[in-house]
Amino acid sequence: MTFSFRFDPISLPEEAKALQEEVRAFLREEAARGGFTPGKGGFSREFGRKVGARGWLGMTWPKKYGGGERSQLERYVVTEEMLAWGAPTRSFSTGDRQSGPMLLRYGQEEIKEKILPRIVRGELCFCIGLSEPNSGSDVFAASTRAKKTAGGWLVNGRKIWTSNAHEADYMIALLRTSPPTPENRRHGLSQFLVEMRAPGMTIRPIINLTGSHEFNEVVFDDVFLPDSHLVGDLDMAWKQATDELAFERSGPDRWIETFPCFVEFVRQRGAEPSERVAEGIGRAVAELMTLRRMSLSVAGMLQAGKSPIAEAALVKDLGTNFEQALPDKIRLLAPPLSDEDPDANDARFEEALRHATLIAPKLTIQGGTREVLRGIIARGLGLR
Numbered sequence: 001m002t003f004s005f006r007f008d009p010i011s012l013p014e015e016a017k018a019l020q021e022e023v024r025a026f027l028r029e030e031a032a033r034g035g036f037t038p039g040k041g042g043f044s045r046e047f048g049r050k051v052g053a054r055g056w057l058g059m060t061w062p063k064k065y066g067g068g069e070r071s072q073l074e075r076y077v078v079t080e081e082m083l084a085w086g087a088p089t090r091s092f093s094t095g096d097r098q099s100g101p102m103l104l105r106y107g108q109e110e111i112k113e114k115i116l117p118r119i120v121r122g123e124l125c126f127c128i129g130l131s132e133p134n135s136g137s138d139v140f141a142a143s144t145r146a147k148k149t150a151g152g153w154l155v156n157g158r159k160i161w162t163s164n165a166h167e168a169d170y171m172i173a174l175l176r177t178s179p180p181t182p183e184n185r186r187h188g189l190s191q192f193l194v195e196m197r198a199p200g201m202t203i204r205p206i207i208n209l210t211g212s213h214e215f216n217e218v219v220f221d222d223v224f225l226p227d228s229h230l231v232g233d234l235d236m237a238w239k240q241a242t243d244e245l246a247f248e249r250s251g252p253d254r255w256i257e258t259f260p261c262f263v264e265f266v267r268q269r270g271a272e273p274s275e276r277v278a279e280g281i282g283r284a285v286a287e288l289m290t291l292r293r294m295s296l297s298v299a300g301m302l303q304a305g306k307s308p309i310a311e312a313a314l315v316k317d318l319g320t321n322f323e324q325a326l327p328d329k330i331r332l333l334a335p336p337l338s339d340e341d342p343d344a345n346d347a348r349f350e351e352a353l354r355h356a357t358l359i360a361p362k363l364t365i366q367g368g369t370r371e372v373l374r375g376i377i378a379r380g381l382g383l384r
């Protein structure tokens, strides 16, 4: 069966435009009073609590769990502004974007009542336990095992590349509860809510290319999980994890990570850049706007209750290619200028470009590698 992609054009409704202004004003104010350094990103629970107090976390969730019952498009503009400013979203972004929606859809009632309002208030940090040393792209080969015991489960094994595990309060982990069946090699995995400070958990840092400690290895040694921490149906996580990846892949998070260096570049070149630079900026903006419209369209589909898995994969593939190539494009447009011209060698721009260059290689790996996404797109087009 063939499939054609659909990216219906979406215009932001008035309430989303008004919200965009509100978020910009908040970020301007926070940056001005030193609450964060624009472009740096990072982790700040204090900032997370402020964002929560504004009602900007769990925005689309039911009021019953503290949510705002607002639209996906309103949520979209909040996320987009935060990322475009390079605000410190790491303490809350995973819970708001993917773990919270997972719990909302599949979690047990007592867990939803306990956890979701705390995500909304910006109090909880989540991490994602999918990858293992021998199962990265092939996520359904996970072997970290949860074995039934009285009142719950005992977990043994290892997860790797777990972003924010050292800061997180909870993980949503993909664990093996039964062997795969001959009919379905994806069968036998279940998702669980894991308390990161439970006895038996060890978190070891992995330092990345920029010298930062963002991801980790997490070892489970007889970690006990109560029955209430099972998320969704036993052995059936393959279906749920696929949904989770659609949340992960669809947002502005996937094309905006190197954008702060573009902002610095435009600022550095001033109101009257050379014709060559103006042309380069114009090309990048045209690409950016196209991606934004596609990504907004995916947000519109999520709003309509659809599951746009192939479209989200396409946006992620195009988006990460764009953000990965951006630092090099900028470097070609603005080769380092002479030391005799200190204004041109603007330190803020140089720092933003340095940071963007160092993070660029990871962009086409995190959240699904380029090759794997292209496999999903090909399947969506009926080519495999």
Ligand SMILES: Cc1cc2nc3c(=O)[nH]c(=O)nc-3n(C[C@H](O)[C@H](O)[C@H](O)COP(=O)(O)OP(=O)(O)OC[C@H]3O[C@@H](n4cnc5c(N)ncnc54)[C@H](O)[C@@H]3O)c2cc1C
Binding pocket: 127, 128, 129, 130, 131, 132, 133, 135, 136, 137, 138, 160, 161, 162, 163, 164, 215, 362, 365, 366, 367, 368, 369, 370, 371, 372, 375
């Ligand atoms: C910055 C960063 C943050 C991350 N955060 C997390 C996190 O919080 N939680 C988490 O669980 N994981 C996280 N990951 C892990 C990430 O999801 C995996 O690295 C990714 O899925 C690839 O797995 P792998 O590293 O084992 O590579 P492999 O799966 O071994 O892939 C190696 C190469 O083979 C290619 N390949 C693999 N399978 C196929 C195929 N079927 N067809 C064609 N080519 C293929 C891949 O594209 C890749 O180029 C993070 C990774 C990064 C870089």
